[in-house]
Every structure is written in structure tokens, then in C-alpha cells.
Amino acid sequence: MAQNRHIHIAEDLRRQIAVGSFTPGSRLPSEAVLMERYGASRTTIREAVVKLENEGLIIRRHGLGNFVRHATGLITYNIDGRRAARSAVGATLEVQASHETVQADAGLSERLNIPLGSTVSVYTYKSHYMHDPCSLARVYVPQTVALLDVPVTGLSPTGEDVREALVKAHVRVAATVTRIASRLPVAEESRELRIGSGTAVLEIERITTDIDGQVVELTRIVLPGYGTEAVFTEQAPARELEAA
Amino acid sequence: MAQNRHIHIAEDLRRQIAVGSFTPGSRLPSEAVLMERYGASRTTIREAVVKLENEGLIIRRHGLGNFVRHATGLITYNIDGRRAARSAVGATLEVQASHETVQADAGLSERLNIPLGSTVSVYTYKSHYMHDPCSLARVYVPQTVALLDVPVTGLSPTGEDVREALVKAHVRVAATVTRIASRLPVAEESRELRIGSGTAVLEIERITTDIDGQVVELTRIVLPGYGTEAVFTEQAPARELEAA
DNA sequence: GAGTGGTCTAGACCACGAG
DNA sequence: TCGTGGTCTAGACCACTCA
Numbered sequence: 001m002a003q004n005r006h007i008h009i010a011e012d013l014r015r016q017i018a019v020g021s022f023t024p025g026s027r028l029p030s031e032a033v034l035m036e037r038y039g040a041s042r043t044t045i046r047e048a049v050v051k052l053e054n055e056g057l058i059i060r061r062h063g064l065g066n067f068v069r070h071a072t073g074l075i076t077y078n079i080d081g082r083r084a085a086r087s088a089v090g091a092t093l094e095v096q097a098s099h100e101t102v103q104a105d106a107g108l109s110e111r112l113n114i115p116l117g118s119t120v121s122v123y124t125y126k127s128h129y130m131h132d133p134c135s136l137a138r139v140y141v142p143q144t145v146a147l148l149d150v151p152v153t154g155l156s157p158t159g160e161d162v163r164e165a166l167v168k169a170h171v172r173v174a175a176t177v178t179r180i181a182s183r184l185p186v187a188e189e190s191r192e193l194r195i196g197s198g199t200a201v202l203e204i205e206r207i208t209t210d211i212d213g214q215v216v217e218l219t220r221i222v223l224p225g226y227g228t229e230a231v232f233t234e235q236a237p238a239r240e241l242e243a244a
Numbered sequence: 245m246a247q248n249r250h251i252h253i254a255e256d257l258r259r260q261i262a263v264g265s266f267t268p269g270s271r272l273p274s275e276a277v278l279m280e281r282y283g284a285s286r287t288t289i290r291e292a293v294v295k296l297e298n299e300g301l302i303i304r305r306h307g308l309g310n311f312v313r314h315a316t317g318l319i320t321y322n323i324d325g326r327r328a329a330r331s332a333v334g335a336t337l338e339v340q341a342s343h344e345t346v347q348a349d350a351g352l353s354e355r356l357n358i359p360l361g362s363t364v365s366v367y368t369y370k371s372h373y374m375h376d377p378c379s380l381a382r383v384y385v386p387q388t389v390a391l392l393d394v395p396v397t398g399l400s401p402t403g404e405d406v407r408e409a410l411v412k413a414h415v416r417v418a419a420t421v422t423r424i425a426s427r428l429p430v431a432e433e434s435r436e437l438r439i440g441s442g443t444a445v446l447e448i449e450r451i452t453t454d455i456d457g458q459v460v461e462l463t464r465i466v467l468p469g470y471g472t473e474a475v476f477t478e479q480a481p482a483r484e485l486e487a488a
Numbered sequence: 489g490a491g492t493g494g495t496c497t498a499g500a501c502c503a504c505g506a507g
Numbered sequence: 508t509c510g511t512g513g514t515c516t517a518g519a520c521c522a523c524t525c526a
Contacts, residue, residue: 043515043516046494228425229425249496284497
């Protein structure tokens with residue numbers, strides 16, 4: 001038994017979610033009810049509830065209640081260095097894709113290594129599982145690279161369509177740098193992913209360059225930090241084996 | 245100006261840390277003083293302070309005070325798929341290394357693919373920057389793989405010494421799988437890294453296998469989520485270039 | 489309007505660390 | 508012992524959502 005009240009309450013609620021006393025999508029008892037049930041003050045109850053939100057177990061909705069999140073299972077973003085293949089697997093996600101063009105601002109200009117104000121294609125992908133948002137991805141392609149006709153019905157939540165379309169459009173992809181970081185969400189992400197401001201996100205940023213060193217694609221994927229991972233598989237090159 | 249009190253206070257403290265009104269290592273005014281200074285209640289002050297802790301800006305010490313953390317700058321864990329090289333760069337870190345042997349429990353047994361109870365060498369690396377902890381790494385090597393004589397003075401905070409020693413010991417490294425996830429810290433990590441239970445960590449797990457498919461090394465690196473990243477560089481294989 | 493969560497207050501008592 | 512942060516309480520008022 002936990003020594004602290006809020007930890008004990010969080011544990012109890014967690015257990016009840018785990019064993020199914022509170023089912024996915026259903027509303028938790030209101031905080032007023034929980035206060036009575038646990039004989040605790042509002043502050044203590046909320047401390048427990050916020051903890052569960054940060055763990056990705058519940059979604060808090062102002063004016064509505066606290067709801068049990070549908071568990072997606074582990075979402076994996078795969079990179080196979082041996083085959084230069086990328087894939088994201090996990091639960092069956094519903095993907096919404098959209099497309100627009102923007103003028104490069106300072107940040108985009110620097111990252112894509114293009115002049116300020118250049119036209120950039122932006123593909124946005126949002127994935128959901130049982131109406132709960134799961135991922136947010138944006139793919140940026142300078143319009144000087146390719147005028148793509150990518151089907152924005154997007155099956156991949158991480159915008160792999162665009163990369164494939166680039167290869168099909170005879171863009172000569174040479175190297176990819178993938179950056180992974182963990183951070184707290186900005187307001188937009190907190191809203192779009194329905195996560196609390198204390199729930200960390202996993203950010204995956206992928207920059208692909210062609211054989212001339214020109215950036216052809218910048219992808220930024222944001223996933224809730226809980227229940228997600230990125231996996232890289234690589235093979236030791238022959239020369240290292242020789243050395244041994 | 246923020247609409248919420250605690251957000252406004254957090255912003256103000258953040259700004260004062262940024263401009264150097266509160267210098268790294270120094271103590272913030274006590275919460276009682278902050279209450280007076282901002283005319284806010286303890287709850288509100290603490291909400292702001294906890295936020296700063298989760299952002300990695302301060303360290304809270306029970307009975308002592310809240311201290312400004314020494315900024316390490318971005319800590320990068322690099323993996324170069326083209327050279328199978330790994331490196332961790334960032335501020336100059338002080339590294340403590342230690343070594344022990346343990347019997348494999350269920351988890352280790354499964355991950356290392358060895359019998360339960362087998363002897364495993366465990367190398368632990370802790371890095372600090374200006375006395376503030378920065379990283380925690382453990383390297384597990386089954387004793388059937390190699391009886392290493394690794395200098396535990398370890399220069400690399402991510403246990404690269406062990407991997408190099410394996411290659412030198414004629415272990416034929418074939419493939420490496422790296423898993424990266426973001427999660428909340430367990431109690432030990434929270435204590436060792438001096439981070440709050442709400443501060444996310446970046447976990448990097450690396451499993452190296454030899455040409456027989458045997459696991460020769462399991463490394464688990466835990467970094468605070470703020471100010472850290474993992475970067476992978478890969479080159480598109482020739483065949484993909486042909487296809488284009 | 490009724491019920492829900494979001495924010496804030498004022499105050500209490502406990503636990504930790506240093507002199 | 509004293510000053511610090513850690514936890515908790517009881518209560519207030521606001522903001523959002525829906526019937």
C-alpha cells in the first residue's frame with residue numbers, strides 16, 4: 001500500500017481500468033463522487049487523475065468528465081537500416097490526410113535549406129483509434145523538388161506515401177537522418193492529441209536528402225510518449241567484422 | 245500575458261532563469277517568499293514550480309529548496325548506420341562506472357535469450373554535469389559471451405567501452421537493434437537522475453547480436469527527456485537508387 | 489440550469505536537512 | 508530547532524457542455 005493518498009488512489013483507479021471495472025471509452029465517476037468514495041479532498045483526487053492522464057490511461061474533458069482511453073497497444077515506428085524500409089505498426093489506425101502549400105518561414109527555410117518564402121507542399125496526417133487521436137505527422141516537400149500528386153487518402157499515419165511518391169517521381173534519395181526526442185507538447189499538440197500538458201511526446205524528425213545533398217523531404221511525427229517506440233535495425237558492415 | 249496564474253508565474257520564473265537573474269546552481273526564493281512576491285497561494289506557486297521541474301529547469305530538494313539546474317545543452321546520442329559508429333556528445337560529462345555480476349532474472353533471461361539464473365556482467369554508468377546527474381546506463385553481457393576486462397573508469401556515459409571491448413575480444417558483432425521510447429521514470433530513475441515523477445525520460449535500448457544470432461550485449465540508457473535526442477544517419481542502399 | 493472539470497485560496501500538519 | 512519543501516483539507520468561484 002502506498003504511503004501517499006494520491007498515489008494510492010491513482011493505483012486503485014489504474015487497477016480498476018486494468019481489470020475492466022472501468023471500460024475503454026466509459027466515463028470515470030465524477031471527481032465529486034471520487035471524493036466521497038475515497039474520503040479525499042478535491043486536490044488529492046485531481047492529483048491522481050492528472051497522473052493517470054499523463055500516463056495516457058484517461059482523457060480529461062472539461063465539462064464532460066474523465067474518460068478511459070482506448071488502449072492502442074504498442075505503436076512502433078520501424079526503420080530497417082538494412083533495407084532502408086520504414087513502417088509504423090500497431091493497432092489499426094484510421095488516418096486523415098490533407099494537403100496544402102505554404103511559404104517557407106525562417107524555420108522551414110533553414111531546415112529545408114531553401115530560400116525564405118519558397119513554396120512548400122505540406123501534407124498533414126492525423127491518426128485515430130476508436131476516435132481517440134494517436135499521432136500527428138507533417139511532411140514538407142519543397143515545390144522545387146517535385147510537384148507530386150500524392151493521394152491524400154493516406155494509409156500510413158507517418159506519411160510514407162509521400163516518400164514513396166518521391167522515389168516514383170524519380171527523385172534520387174540518397175541519405176536520411178532521423179532525430180528522435182522526448183519533450184512536453186506544445187499547445188497545438190496537446191489539443192490535437194488530446195493529451196495533458198504534462199504528457200510527454202515522442203518526436204521523430206526525418207530529413208531526406210538526394211544525391212546532390214538537397215533536402216527533398218522533412219517529416220515531423222509527434223506521438224504520445226506512452227505506448228510508442230521507434231526501432232532501428234542495422235547490420236554491422238563487413239569491415240567491422242574483419243577487424244574482429 | 246497568460247490567463248492562468250500558475251502559468252504566468254512559471255513564465256516569469258522561466259524568464260528570470262533564462263536571463264540569469266537566477267543563476268545555475270543557486271536556490272530559488274523559498275515558496276513562502278514566492279507566495280508573497282506573487283501574491284498567490286502555496287498551491288499555485290507549487291504548480292508553477294513543479295512545471296519548471298518537469299521541464300528540467302530546476303531541481304527540487306526536500307528540506308533544502310528549489311535549485312536552478314545547470315543547463316547541459318543538447319545531449320545527442322548518435323548512430324551512424326553508414327559506419328556502425330555510436331557516440332554520445334554534449335557537454336563535458338563526468339562519468340562514474342562500476343561493475344558487478346548478477347544472476348539473470350526472468351526479464352534478463354528473456355531479453356538476452358539465456359537460461360534463467362545465468363551469470364551476467366552488469367556495467368553501470370552514471371554521468372553528471374556540475375554535480376547534476378545527466379544519464380544512467382546499464383550494459384549487460386552474458387558471461388558465456390566473454391569474460392571482459394573492461395576499464396570501469398568509463399569515458400563514455402553510454403557504455404561504448406564495453407562494446408569496443410567485445411569487438412577487441414573477438415566477439416563477432418553482426419547486428420544491432422536500437423529501441424527508443426519515451427516514458428515516465430520509475431522510482432530509481434527519478435532518484436538517480438534527480439527528476440520529478442512527471443519528467444519524461446528518453447529510453448534507448450540497444451541489443452547487439454553476433455553472427456550466430458546470440459545476444460552479446462544489452463544496453464539500456466536512460467536520459468531525461470528534456471534537452472536530449474537520438475540521431476540516426478543512414479544511406480540509401482544502391483538498389484533503391486537504381487530503382488529511382 | 490445542472491453537472492462536470494479548471495483554477496485558486498487559506499490554512500494545517502508532516503518529513504527532510506542543516507546547524 | 509528552524510526553515511525548507513511535501514501532502515492534504517474544505518471551500519470558493521469560474522468555464523465548459525448539454526439538455
